Amino acid sequence: MxxxxxxxxxxxxxxAAMAQSSVTLFGIVDATYAYGSGSxxxxxxxTNSGYNSSRLGFRGVEDLGGGMSASFHLxxxxxxxxxxxxxxxxxxxxxxxxxGGGGLTFNRRSTVSLNGGxxxxxxxxxxxxxxxxxxxxxxxxxxxxxxxQIQNSSLGGPTQVRASNSIxxxxxxxxxxxxxxxxxxxxxxxxxxxxxxxxxxxxxRAGYANGPINVALAFSDTKFLxxxxxxxxxxxxxxxGVAKLMAMYSQDDIKNGAEGKGFLFGGLVPVGAxxxxxxxxxxxxxxxxxxxxxxxxxxxxxxxxxxxTALYATYAHVSNKNGAAQSLxxxxxxxxxxxxxxxxxxxxxx
Numbered sequence: 322m323x324x325x326x327x328x329x330x331x332x333x334x335x336x337a338a339m340a341q342s343s344v345t346l347f348g349i350v351d352a353t354y355a356y357g358s359g360s361x362x363x364x365x366x367x368t369n370s371g372y373n374s375s376r377l378g379f380r381g382v383e384d385l386g387g388g389m390s391a392s393f394h395l396x397x398x399x400x401x402x403x404x405x406x407x408x409x410x411x412x413x414x415x416x417x418x419x420x421g422g423g424g425l426t427f428n429r430r431s432t433v434s435l436n437g438g439x440x441x442x443x444x445x446x447x448x449x450x451x452x453x454x455x456x457x458x459x460x461x462x463x464x465x466x467x468x469x470q471i472q473n474s475s476l477g478g479p480t481q482v483r484a485s486n487s488i489x490x491x492x493x494x495x496x497x498x499x500x501x502x503x504x505x506x507x508x509x510x511x512x513x514x515x516x517x518x519x520x521x522x523x524x525x526r527a528g529y530a531n532g533p534i535n536v537a538l539a540f541s542d543t544k545f546l547x548x549x550x551x552x553x554x555x556x557x558x559x560x561x562g563v564a565k566l567m568a569m570y571s572q573d574d575i576k577n578g579a580e581g582k583g584f585l586f587g588g589l590v591p592v593g594a595x596x597x598x599x600x601x602x603x604x605x606x607x608x609x610x611x612x613x614x615x616x617x618x619x620x621x622x623x624x625x626x627x628x629x630t631a632l633y634a635t636y637a638h639v640s641n642k643n644g645a646a647q648s649l650x651x652x653x654x655x656x657x658x659x660x661x662x663x664x665x666x667x668x669x670x671x
Contacts (some may be wrong), residue, residue, distance in 0.1 A: 341383065351370050353368050354368075362653040369399070371668075372464055375400070376397060377397050391436070392433070405424075413479050413519075414479060414519050414545075438493060442488075449484050449524050451541040452482045461635070465635050470585075476581045487504050490503045506522050506524075507520065525540050526538070534558075539554050550573065554571035583604030584602070587601065594625050599619065600617075600619050601618050602616075614641070616642075622635075630670075632667055633664070635662075639662075647660065
């Protein structure tokens with residue numbers, strides 16, 4: 322009898338321990354037919370990630386007791402149109418640090434965290450604070466032909482979206498709507514190298530979200546021997562119920578180099594089981610002489626077949642001025658000419 326009671330106690334303790342930990346497999350497969358037209362050449366292709374980025378990931382959390390927990394997040398980008406994995410930057414220095422292309426790399430995020438009442442400390446490859454405003458306050462996020470010109474044309478450099486070798490901190494989520502993030506990332510060069518600081522950076526973001534309002538400001542400074550890149554952006558959204566309005570402004574400044582400025586106005590309009598997306602965005606590079614500028618209008622519709630599956634279509638038109646040559650969906654257009662792009666796709670999440 323005693324042995325049976327002991328066995329039951331052990332099983333109960335084991336079950337309680339298992340209940341305190343969890344691991345989840347998740348992902349998105351997004352296939353897109355994309356067409357782009359330009360004054361030099363057009364392009365037709367089956368690609369991916371026209372609505373949401375295709376990915377495969379694993380995440381887990383363990384309850385440590387006392388209000389603390391440990392967690393991990395491993396997320397790999399997928400090119401489901403050809404079966405390859407996405408590339409990654411190992412040292413925040415552009416092409417010199419890019420690996421992958423064919424293999425599975427956890428390029429999107431690979432972090433381990435300690436969480437508690439103090440907030441979250443996160444280590445590894447992660448999104449940068451300066452990126453979040455670009456995606457949160459864009460009706461098209463940062464995917465597909467409709468995404469903003471700030472994202473497509475900016476001078477933000479290799480850490481515009483993610484940074485490797487980062488140490489991050491997030492404020493706790495119980496501050497009455499206020500939120501914030503701080504991140505330091507490293508290029509990991511030798512101390513006696515001429516470019517010893519390349520890929521090092523500091524970034525901050527602070528915002529407020531309560532009810533229909535969400536606003537945030539972000540700043541970053543990434544060091545390079547060729548010229549430090551400083552970015553500042555601000556964005557906001559207001560949900561009217563019948564529509565959500567969005568706007569943002571961004572400025573990139575390369576020390577002793579060019580300066581880029583851009584803004585976006587747009588919105589999301591729910592319609593039955595779907596949603597209309599629309600935006601106008603522009604980006605201008607201040608250089609000696611004429612300042613190249615690209616303006617984009619984008620219109621799209623997403624129809625939700627279920628909570629996990631959606632069909633979507635997007636149209637975008639770019640007009641280039643003063644020598645700019647932005648083109649859409651892989652097409653080629655001459656400086657000062659226009660370009661059009663179309664996306665038609667299906668997204669399934671699991």
